[in-house]
Amino acid sequence: MKPSRTLFILVVVFALTMLNACLPAPGAGLQEGVAPAGEKVKLTVLTHWGEESLLKPMRAKLDEYTSLNPHVEIDYQTVTFDQLLTKITTARAAGISPDVYHFYNLWMPDFVEGGMLDEPPSDVLADIQANYSPGSQSAVSYGGKIWGYPTELNTYQLLYNKKMLQEAGIEAPPATFAELKDAACKLAIANPDGTLARSGFVLMPGWDSGVVHPFLSLLWSNGGEYLAPETYQPLFNGPQGQATLQLYVDLIGEKCADPSIGAFGNFVEGKGAMLIMANWLRATLKDAFVDGYENVGVAPIPTGEGGVSTTLQYNWLYGVDSGSKNKEEAWKLVQWLNSPAGEGAASPIGDYLTSALGAIPSRISDQQALADRLSDEFMTAYVRSAANARAEPVLRGGQEIKTALQQGIEAAWYGQKTVEQALNDAAAEAERILAENR
Structure with a gap:
């Protein structure tokens, strides 16, 4: 989502929220967040x-809940991830x-806010x-308050095709930036016209997390920083950030990676031999990986000179809308989904x-x-990578x-800006953006 579009949506939400504050709440005269007795x-x-x-497994969980709570009916709506924020706002x-x-x-x-x-x-x-661990609690907290149930946690690692590496004579997955570049260039296969039939290292343009999360994992593993603690001032354009983005640009320039087929x-x-990706891809890999799930290798994020392998973690959470007229029932559902089904058993969401x-x-x-x-x-x-x-x-x-960082990285990938100018x-x-939100 473009920054201007996101800002426009949030301004609209804020204006309407202020308007709603001046109007009677839905169901005025009733206890807030509680439906009338006997009502579905x-x-x-x-x-x-x-x-x-x-879709089917989640609907089965929700059907189980409504069978236990026949007074509740659930409308389960889904959109693609890239449409979720727009849909909510x-x-x-x-x-x-x-x-x-x-x-x-x-x-x-x-x-x-x-x-x-x-x-x-x-x-x-x-x-x-x-x-929940302190890290998971922190991930769903803002302004000193917890706002919902943490669900999945995701980290990034280097995925590689074991079969391809073996055929290329690469005995172990790359552990450093230099090894990553060397392996990617050995694994890339070019077409007669110079385009790539197979990327040595897969890029994921057009998707903010697909661009920024692998970059940040490599940046941190190169001893660099994204934003300063507390002040959040950008630091990703420092020497380590430029060296990290230069690694990408070198891979593209030497025909070892290609964002146009990313x-x-x-x-x-x-069509690609290596990829920095989150663990949620596992289900797809088990069902559809070309060389079989047993040939999917996982390795730590490669490091820059003097760096320590580090990965990015992000989380998701369940929350309840403040304007819901059924907040009490909504929290009961969310709590049930995230609570053990029995002694020593998993929660429905965990399962x-x-x-x-x-x-x-x-x-x-x-x-x-x-x-x-x-x-x-x-x-x-x-x-293990969560540590x-x-x-x-x-x-x-x-x-x-x-989004701004994504656009800068992609500008360097496509040769529209130098690495230094892009960052x-x-x-x-x-x-x-920081000044605007201060």
Whole structure:
């Protein structure tokens, strides 16, 4: 999403929120967030899990809940990830907000400042504080308050095609920037016209997380910084940031990578040999990886000179809309989804994440109850990487800063700007966004 478009949406949301504050609340005269006695309660839940393989298992969980609570009816709505933020903000502006959102934690500051989120009840807060790691609690907190249930946590690692590396005579996955470049150039295959039939290293242009998250993982592994602690001043345009982006530019210039054919599907289909990607791709790899799931290798993020392998972690959470007329029932549903189904059992969300999605659940008891699902080579590597993970900073304007960095990186990829100019321009835009949100 373009920064100007995001800002426009948030301005609309803010204006309508102020207008709504002057109008009677829905169901005025009733206890807030409680439906009249004997009335059927309809809850609308919005997520981005819309693919058929993800839709059926979640609907089964929700059907289980309504069978246990026959007074509740659930309308489960899904959109693609790139449409989720727009759907949430425009629906609220139109006065037709879902009761429950599943959303990316980077959006939380704008949602909180816009008055969109309901504060969790005391029993929900107590459960989160007792059963989630400090990191997961921090990931769903803003302004000193927890705003929802942490669900999946995701980190990034280097994925590689074991078969391709073996055929190229590469004995081990690359552990450094220099090794990454060398391996990518050995693995790339060119067509007669000079285009790539196979990328040595897959790029993912056009998708903010696909561009920025791998870059930040490499930047941190090169001893660099994204934003300064507390002040959030941009630091990604420093020497380490320029060296990290130069690695990409060198790969493209030497025909070892090509953004014009970039997408994680190229790795799945055998059109790319290596990729820095999050663990949620596991379900797709198990079903569709060209050389079989057993040939998917996972390695730590390669390091720059003197760096320590570090990965980025981001989280998702369930929250409830502050304007819902059924907030009490909405929180009951969210709590049920994220609570153990029985003594020593996983929560419905934990079961869903590790089966349908192949993701790592945030709840500690889920990680324990589902240890067998998290113990294959792929998942073990990602679980281990959490020890060297750094959380994506959650701040007002964070999405816009991320978009500015994405645009700068892509400008360098396509030769529209030098590495230095691309990062300096992105940093200047980040400064503007910070000043605007201060």
